[in-house]
Amino acid sequence: MTQPMTPTELAAFRARQKSRSRALALVLGALVVLFFVISLVKIKNAADLRHQMAMTPPAAEPTDSH
Amino acid sequence: MSTVQPSPIVAPMTAEWRDFFALTKPRVMTLVIFTGLCGLLAAPGHVHPVLGFTAILCIAVAAGGAAALNMWWEADIDAGMKRTRHRPLPAGRMDPISARDFGVALSCGAVITMALAIGWLAAGILALSIFYYAWIYTVWLKPRTPQNIVIGGGAGAFPPLIGWIAVTGHITLMPVLLFLIIFLWTPPHFWALALFVQIDYSNVGIPMMPVVAGERSTRHQILGYAVVLLPLTLLPWWLGYTGRIYGLSALGLGLGFLALSAHVGLRRPLPADDAMTPEKRLFKYSILYLFVLFGMLVVDHLATTAGA
CATH class of the missing domain: 1.10.357.140 (UbiA prenyltransferase)
Structure with a gap:
C-alpha cells in the first residue's frame, strides 16, 4: 500500500503533471498545424500537376502505314 | 509481535x-x-x-x-x-x-x-x-x-x-553508398568508445568486441574498417555522383580518420590505468568526421547545381 502524499509532495506531483499536460497540448497543437499545412501542399501539388497535364498537348497517335 | x-x-x-x-x-x-x-x-x-x-x-x-x-x-x-x-x-x-x-x-x-x-x-x-x-x-x-x-x-x-x-x-546506387558509408563507419566509431568503457559492458554481460575478442583484436579491426572506409567514401566521386569538393574533403577527412585509427590499432598492450587518450580522440574525431563528410556532400551538390 502506498502512503498518502504530503501536501508538498502532492504540489510537486501536480506541477509535474501540469508540465506534462502542457507539453502534450503543445505537441498536439503543432501536429494539427503540420497536418493542415501538409494537406494544403498536397492539394496544391496535385492541382499543379493536373494543370501541367492539361497544358501538355497529347502525343501524336502512331499511324498505321498499311 | x-x-x-x-x-x-x-x-x-x-x-x-x-x-x-x-x-x-x-x-x-x-x-x-x-x-x-x-x-x-x-x-x-x-x-x-x-x-x-x-x-x-x-x-x-x-x-x-x-x-x-x-x-x-x-x-x-x-x-x-x-x-x-x-x-x-x-x-x-x-x-x-x-x-x-x-x-x-x-x-x-x-x-x-x-x-x-x-x-x-x-x-x-x-x-x-x-x-x-x-x-x-x-x-x-x-x-x-x-x-x-x-x-x-x-x-x-x-x-x-x-x-x-x-x-x-x-x-539508386548513390543513396546505397551513403548507407554503406555509415554502416562501415559505425564499428570503428563504436569500438573506440567500447575500448574506454569496456568495464561497464563486461559488468552487465554485453559481448562487446573488446570484452569477447580482447583489446588487441578490436584495435586491429578498427584499423581494418578505417582502411576499407576510405576508398568507399571516395566511390561517389570516382563514379561521378559528386564533384571535387566532396572528393577532396573525403580524401582529407579519411586520411585523418585512418591516421587516428592506425594510432589506436597499432598500440602495444597498455597498463590498466592508461588514460586511453588516442581512443577518446578517435571517438570524438569520428563524430566530427561524419558531420563534415555529409556536410561537404551537400556543399558539393549545391555548388554543382549553382554552376550548372
Missing part, C-alpha cells in the same frame, strides 16, 4: 516531459537528423520545403521511438552501467509501460505520417529502420554476438537513404 515486513512505499511515477525527451536519446538523434537532412539536400530533384521538413521530422521521431523502445528493453542493463544508470527508467523516474507505449506511439506515428505525406517506400524503409534497431540490434544481436555493432550499424545508416528517397521516390 508480527513478523510481517511493512510494504515498501512506492513513489508515484511522476515522469516529466524532460524524461520522455531523454528517452529519445537526443544526442544520437542529432546525427540522425543531420545525415537524413544531408541525404535529402544532396538528392537530385526538388521537394516542397514543408514536405522536406516533414520527412526529417518523421526520421527524427522514428529514431526517438526506436531509442525509447531500446531503453525500455535494456532498463536492467542500463542500471548496471555508469554511463546509463541516470536514464529515466533505471533512475526510477518513469514506469516501463509508459516508456514502451511512448516508443510504440512515436514509431507508429512517424511511419504513418511519412506514408501519408511522402510515400510508401520511404515509410516502409523507415519502419524497417525502427524494426532493425529495436528488434534486430537491441533484442537479438546485442546480447548474443560481438558482431552486434557491425550488423546493428545498419540501423543508423538508414536516415540518408530515407532522406534521398523522400526527394526522388526511388533507390
Whole structure:
C-alpha cells in the first residue's frame, strides 16, 4: 500500500503533471498545424500537376502505314 | 509481535516531459537528423520545403521511438552501467509501460505520417529502420554476438537513404553508398568508445568486441574498417555522383580518420590505468568526421547545381 502524499509532495506531483499536460497540448497543437499545412501542399501539388497535364498537348497517335 | 515486513512505499511515477525527451536519446538523434537532412539536400530533384521538413521530422521521431523502445528493453542493463544508470527508467523516474507505449506511439506515428505525406517506400524503409534497431540490434544481436555493432550499424545508416528517397521516390546506387558509408563507419566509431568503457559492458554481460575478442583484436579491426572506409567514401566521386569538393574533403577527412585509427590499432598492450587518450580522440574525431563528410556532400551538390 502506498502512503498518502504530503501536501508538498502532492504540489510537486501536480506541477509535474501540469508540465506534462502542457507539453502534450503543445505537441498536439503543432501536429494539427503540420497536418493542415501538409494537406494544403498536397492539394496544391496535385492541382499543379493536373494543370501541367492539361497544358501538355497529347502525343501524336502512331499511324498505321498499311 | 508480527513478523510481517511493512510494504515498501512506492513513489508515484511522476515522469516529466524532460524524461520522455531523454528517452529519445537526443544526442544520437542529432546525427540522425543531420545525415537524413544531408541525404535529402544532396538528392537530385526538388521537394516542397514543408514536405522536406516533414520527412526529417518523421526520421527524427522514428529514431526517438526506436531509442525509447531500446531503453525500455535494456532498463536492467542500463542500471548496471555508469554511463546509463541516470536514464529515466533505471533512475526510477518513469514506469516501463509508459516508456514502451511512448516508443510504440512515436514509431507508429512517424511511419504513418511519412506514408501519408511522402510515400510508401520511404515509410516502409523507415519502419524497417525502427524494426532493425529495436528488434534486430537491441533484442537479438546485442546480447548474443560481438558482431552486434557491425550488423546493428545498419540501423543508423538508414536516415540518408530515407532522406534521398523522400526527394526522388526511388533507390539508386548513390543513396546505397551513403548507407554503406555509415554502416562501415559505425564499428570503428563504436569500438573506440567500447575500448574506454569496456568495464561497464563486461559488468552487465554485453559481448562487446573488446570484452569477447580482447583489446588487441578490436584495435586491429578498427584499423581494418578505417582502411576499407576510405576508398568507399571516395566511390561517389570516382563514379561521378559528386564533384571535387566532396572528393577532396573525403580524401582529407579519411586520411585523418585512418591516421587516428592506425594510432589506436597499432598500440602495444597498455597498463590498466592508461588514460586511453588516442581512443577518446578517435571517438570524438569520428563524430566530427561524419558531420563534415555529409556536410561537404551537400556543399558539393549545391555548388554543382549553382554552376550548372
